[in-house]
Amino acid sequence: MKRTYIEAVRLAFDHALESDPSVMLFGLGVGDVGAVFGTTSGLQAKYGESRVFDIPLSENAVTGMALGLAIQGFRPIMVHQRSDFSFISAEQIINQISKTKYMSNDLYQVPLVIRMIVGRGWGQGPTHAQAPHAIYSHVPGLRVVAPSSPSDGYQLMRAAISSNEPVIFLEHRWLHQTTEEFAVKFDNSSIEQSKIVMSGNDVSLISLSYGVLECLKIAAVFAEFGVSCEVINLRTVKPLDENTILTSVTKSKRGVVWDIGHLLYGVSGEISSNLNENLFGQLLKPILRFGLPDEPTPSSPFLASKHYVEVDQALLKINTHFSLGISPDKLLNRRREIYPFKTVLMDQPDMGQVGPF
């Protein structure tokens, strides 16, 4: 049975709440009719208002409360409908939550999840489309995960809830309507493992979250021209699964990193640096990186379509950078045959979701 990402995350909450009475779920919209895009539907009715509840518009205070609960025996999950609102919680996350275990000389565990949704498209604009995984990864003491599929959503959410360290759970809005058939059974080993979602030998495409879906498109187009790509779904941004990445790029000698965040001071730079440090002299070409430019995300679709990296652009750059020698026209034509554009404004996801939303 195929399940949507929304259903997968809802099931992860449901199963965690059912199996462990110390799990609590709260945030703006968690208990209302919108149910955070349907991901918390029915959970308040099933587990009661003391465990699943809506909060006042007091994100900073409630994040501090989550820490208080976590160090007193509970496993709270706090939800932000947009990651941009997590910056109101940032003092508690960065100064308190991340450091409590260390400062207390390991007296306290901090089993706490902060789930935040990254918006994109339909004019979300400067303060509703930020992907702050690099910001939070920079802070010692936080784990950061970013699913790219329904099964990831289920497994990583379960793993985050059962972790004894604080986890930032970064979720892209454009994953919500994606579907996948998978066994809904918690695999406890999964949190620190990246996954090879497509095997190949020639080029390693390393990505996370929604970027993995874009890399799969790139791989499918190149496959038509005899270039075999390996697509790595990071799943966990921090700690980084260096082995999986290194093994792949050692084999391909060509590495591409596609991030959903900004290029400067970000995850793509970290991975590129890591590959350089480990494979210096073995790479055929420097690591190629894709990410957002050093400007806020504009609302206008005309501006936003230039802000985000498009698959076309990436195909051409990869082709040139690694001297793959494929005709650019053929490459782009093939892309359009396999993945036709829904709209030239590119402000809606390919899979199922249509605006206005």
Added chain:
Amino acid sequence: MKDLLKIYDIIGISPQSNSDLQKYVQMSFIREVELLISKRYQEQIFRCPVHLSVGQEAVAVGVSWNLNDEDKAVSTHRSHAHYLAKGGSLFKMFAELMGSAEGCCGGRGGSMHIFDNSVGFISSIPIVGSSIPISAGAAMAEKVSNSGNIVVAYIGDASLETGAFFETLNISSLKQLPLVIVIEDNGYSTYANKSVRVPENRAVKSIVEGFGIPFLSGNGDAIDEVINLSRTAIEIARSNQTVVLEFSTFRLLEHCGPNNDDSLGYRSQEEIESYKERDPIMYLIKKFDESEITFFNKAISDYVESEYVKAREVREIEFINFQKGFSL
């Protein structure tokens, strides 16, 4: 005010008259704009999330009634009424919502970030609560430059749950800032009723007065009450004192989007029916003949439509150029 002056001219009223007709025209103008966005949204030309102000027109119009052009205003995600009442350009707002370079923020901000210093509209900020201290900073700027101008911060009732609200009350009172915080209490934070967000007997008046700040409250559906209360509040603020002004109001359409969301069942049918009786425009409509109303409404809707057509034409040219740059 250019849009309104043109409408006044068409209808044949003097801008100096301060009449009921002006109040009616200003509120109906905003209503017509919001209803056009609602109606046209499915065309997918307005291409960003919108939080419409239908039902909340009297607060914006009544407060702006007492503001000078040089006074400043700051708003939230639900900013259209505040911007237009402050004299913002309808064309620039439509263009902004369409993502056009001719929008008031060049398309960068969209509906949730309307900035237009040319009419004293400092900004609108959708991160709830964050606009309040920015407003206080702007008020401090007016005070230290002895401009005599004041700043109005429009906020929703959920802003009162943020730390920024309390922190700003404290420092604004301490520094005696010329700031009027206008709370538009529509009872909902997205779909969440106040009952799940604040204790039943929370006394906003006591909280505000506890900081040494005058508190006034009234019926935000009644334009004359809004005008009278805000006149008092703005006079106090001009003598370098922060004031909090709270109005009960209602949001007729959905939290975000062009439709109504009543099928979700988070508001009772009885409550929704009561909104129709509370309609701030209906409150004034009784003062005019039916034929007059028909004439006014046509003038307003023709004007709003013509600005929409202008903005759409500009956007269409940009779209064509965009497609050219996008070699399919």
